[in-house]
Amino acid sequence: MSLGHQGAAIRVAGIVKHFGDVRALDGVSFEVATGTVLGLLGPNGAGKTTAVRVLNTVLLPDAGRAEIAGFDVVDSPLEVRRRIGLAGQYAAVDEHLTGRENLRLIGRLSHLSRHDAAARADELLADFALTDAADRMAKTYSGGMRRRLDLAAALVAHPPVVLLDEPTTGLDPASRLDLWTVIEQLVADGTTVLLTTQYLEEADRLADRIVVIDHGHVVAEGTPNELKRRIGETTIHLTFADAAVAERAVTVLDDLSVTRPVADPLSINVPLLGGPARVRDVLNRLGDAGVEARNIDLHAPTLDDVFLALTRSGS
């Protein structure tokens, strides 16, 4: 029995998962087409990790269905486990084993022959620039090296579906870029990836589609561009000496969709439409009217804004 259209490597339909009174997932549905990347975005506690744990067969959902490559996670967990690779925010490698031993162990536990497990470990060590450190205990690795080893471990058995739970949380920018490159090449190879992240930038770069969840609900879904359009655009943020001046500025810029933050009567926001020329335009008009701004900055939408915007529109 199939849940949706052909060609989806991951299908999630109406998954509900409670922990006591907390509804970690409250009827979440999405699909990931084969060979694409889905970015699952959400703040801490939104249910991202719970969704991954249902898909990797560790958690039993209370209701709903989930399939990986056509196999139900509840009815055929072994078939699902044969088709997934898991890498997470904890970098689950054995510190007392070397990098090579870690990968060979995963290979053996994925039921590769001794020879294949050894050959595959060498291959992955080379791919992930870990050959020089291959025979050092993983506890001597840097954070970035551990994540790479963790990701390599997820790929040992050539899984067609890879689940990445916040793969770059806590990494320095250079290591994050390294890991992004690897994930991109993985996808170029035809692997389907589910990626959870808190970073809009990461989802923007890697994901074909994005699902935003909050409090166990899907609150938005679309391509990164669609989502960004929903969130809004960069704004010009102006601050004035007092509320009366701010009020006058609003009048002067009346036709530019000016808004005033409720919490900050000294400020106004002007959407940056039409590019940098809008800044000059705004300042000229204020100057002509004799309205002096104390401060100006440009504010690009952050993930915080995404969630604020989405939860506000949802309620």
Next chain:
Amino acid sequence: MTLPTAEPRARIRPVAHSSIGWAVRDTLAMARRNLTGMVRVPTVLVFSLVQPVIFVFMFRYVFGGAIKIPGRDYVDFLMPGIFVQTVTFGAINTAIGLAEDKGKGLLERLRSLPMSRGAAMGGRVLADTVRNIVIITVMLLVGFLVGFDTGTNVAMVLLGMAVLVFFGTALAWLFVIVGLTVANGEAAQAAAFPLLAPLTFASSLFVDPSSMPDWLGWWAERQPVSITAEAVRACMLGGPTAGPVTSALLWAGGLSLVLAPIAIRRARRL
């Protein structure tokens, strides 16, 4: 760092074995992984020997003179008790190791692999059984150094060690459950002591239970730690062995049969 994409690699395929064949292989792979950790971080092994050695010196030389065991040198009575105590407290390491694996997300990864059900826990218990054999051997040598005199032959001493190892395995299953239940290594340690103290001290390990108040003596004679100690004494010191050894093995086997399935079930879904 590149992931070559141009030439597709030969797809490697899982090897076909019977499910029992894989259960054995997976368990051995996990046991080997755990033993590697033990060898590379020997401090854990060393520390699990420090405490029993201190107990040997304390009871042999500090309290021993004040404890009279009819018909026996106290050191001969003491050492089998020390062996049981060593195995019992050593089982805490099973819980600590598992709680750490859980905390690091390693168990999560193992559960997402197509490995055999129970192999992760079975490998842990098997490795801890090997550790027990090493520790018991070392403590036997310590015993000889302080004047422990076995009244039987090598075969009977080995049988006594086997009883200890079986008991250790049963306890390892218990502490798998503890390790999977608690949040981290420290909590495992904290949870273990109240579980173990009444078993090791209200027992026949260090003194004759007939010297205790009646209610306590009743418990001390009948609980599995004492029964195991009596079986080990029978094997190593002489006297009738069939009854005590059977009781001890029934306890160990019974506990394992009950606890292992619970532990494996717990490990599959947390």
